[in-house]
Amino acid sequence: MTDRPLLNARANKSLGQHFLFDPDILDRTALASGPVDGSVVIEVGPGPGGLTAALLRKGAKAVVALEMDARFAAALREWPETREGRLHVIEGDALAINIPDLLEELGLEGPVRIIANLPYNVGTPLVVDWLKAGDWRGQMALMFQHEVAIRLCAQPGDKHYGRLAVLTHAVCSAHIAFTLPPGAFRPPPKVDSSVAVLLPLPADEKFADLEAIEKVAAAAFGQRRKMLRASLKSIAGAMGTDATAWLEGCEIDPTRRAETLSQNEFRALARSWRQQVSKLA
Numbered sequence: 001m002t003d004r005p006l007l008n009a010r011a012n013k014s015l016g017q018h019f020l021f022d023p024d025i026l027d028r029t030a031l032a033s034g035p036v037d038g039s040v041v042i043e044v045g046p047g048p049g050g051l052t053a054a055l056l057r058k059g060a061k062a063v064v065a066l067e068m069d070a071r072f073a074a075a076l077r078e079w080p081e082t083r084e085g086r087l088h089v090i091e092g093d094a095l096a097i098n099i100p101d102l103l104e105e106l107g108l109e110g111p112v113r114i115i116a117n118l119p120y121n122v123g124t125p126l127v128v129d130w131l132k133a134g135d136w137r138g139q140m141a142l143m144f145q146h147e148v149a150i151r152l153c154a155q156p157g158d159k160h161y162g163r164l165a166v167l168t169h170a171v172c173s174a175h176i177a178f179t180l181p182p183g184a185f186r187p188p189p190k191v192d193s194s195v196a197v198l199l200p201l202p203a204d205e206k207f208a209d210l211e212a213i214e215k216v217a218a219a220a221f222g223q224r225r226k227m228l229r230a231s232l233k234s235i236a237g238a239m240g241t242d243a244t245a246w247l248e249g250c251e252i253d254p255t256r257r258a259e260t261l262s263q264n265e266f267r268a269l270a271r272s273w274r275q276q277v278s279k280l281a
C-alpha cells in the first residue's frame with residue numbers, strides 16, 4: 001500500500017466524513033454485492049481511499065470515484081491506478097453529476113456497480129436517483145446509517161416499511177449485508193451503519209411505471225395509521241372515483257393499512273391509477 005498513501009486528513013463534518021480503515025471491513029464492503037473483478041464500479045465519496053483501494057485490490061476493471069472534497073480528489077489522482085486508467089477521479093457533488101453522460105465520456109459501458117460508504121446527508125436522495133436510473137446501473141452495495149438501510153430493505157408489516165421500500169422493491173431485491181457500530185469509523189458517527197445490497201430485478205420482473213407507484217405509495221403512507229379507504233380518499237377523488245370502490249376493484253380490502261400491502265398490491269393500484277388518469281387526460 002506504500003504506493004497508495006491514504007491521506008490522513010481532518011474530517012469535515014458538513015461532508016458527512018466518517019472513514020473506514022479496517023481492511024477486513026473494507027473487503028467485506030467491496031464484495032458485499034458479489035465479486036467485483038472485471039466490473040466498472042462507481043464509488044461516491046472515496047475520501048482517503050480505503051474502499052477505493054479494496055475495490056482495486058479485488059480486481060475492479062475501473063473505479064470511477066466521485067468526491068466533493070478537493071483534498072481527497074487531489075491525493076487520489078496521485079495513485080498509480082489513475083495513471084494506468086483504472087481509477088477515474090471526478091471532483092464534484094455526486095448529486096449534480098450525470099452518471100450516464102460521465103460513463104460515456106470515459107468510454108465505460110454499463111451496467112456498473114455502485115459501491116460506497118455514503119455521506120449520511122445525501123445518501124437517501126442519491127439512492128432514490130439510482131433506483132429510478134434505468135439500465136446503466138447494476139448491483140449496489142451502499143453503506144448508510146442503519147435506519148436508512150432498514151427503510152430501504154423493509155418488508156410489509158415491518159415498522160420501517162414505507163415509500164422507500166416500495167420504490168426499492170419495484171426495481172430491486174434488497175437485503176442488509178452487515179451492520180457496524182460507530183467505533184468502526186474515524187471519527188465515529190452517532191449511530192450504527194449498515195451495508196444495504198440492492199440487486200436489480202430481471203427486466204420482466206421490474207415495475208416500469210415508477211411515477212405511478214410512487215404516487216400511490218406517497219398517498220397511502222402519507223397517513224399511514226389510517227385505513228386505506230381514508231388515506232387514499234384524495235388521490236381517488238382526483239381520479240374521479242371513490243377510494244373504497246377503487247380498492248375493491250384492485251381486490252384490496254379498504255379497511256387495511258398501507259404497511260400491510262405487498263409489492264404486487266402496490267403495483268395493482270399503480271396500474272389502475274395510471275389507467276384512470278390516462279382516461280382523464
Ligand code: SAM
Pocket residue numbers: 015016017018019020021044045046047048049050051052066067068069072092093094095116117118119120122
Ligand atoms: N469512502 C470513504 C471511507 O469509507 O472511508 C469515505 C466515506 S465518508 C462516509 C463520505 C465521503 O463522501 C467523504 O469523503 C465526503 O467528502 C464525500 N462526500 C460528501 N458529500 C458528497 C457529495 N455530495 N458528492 C461526492 N462526495 C461527497
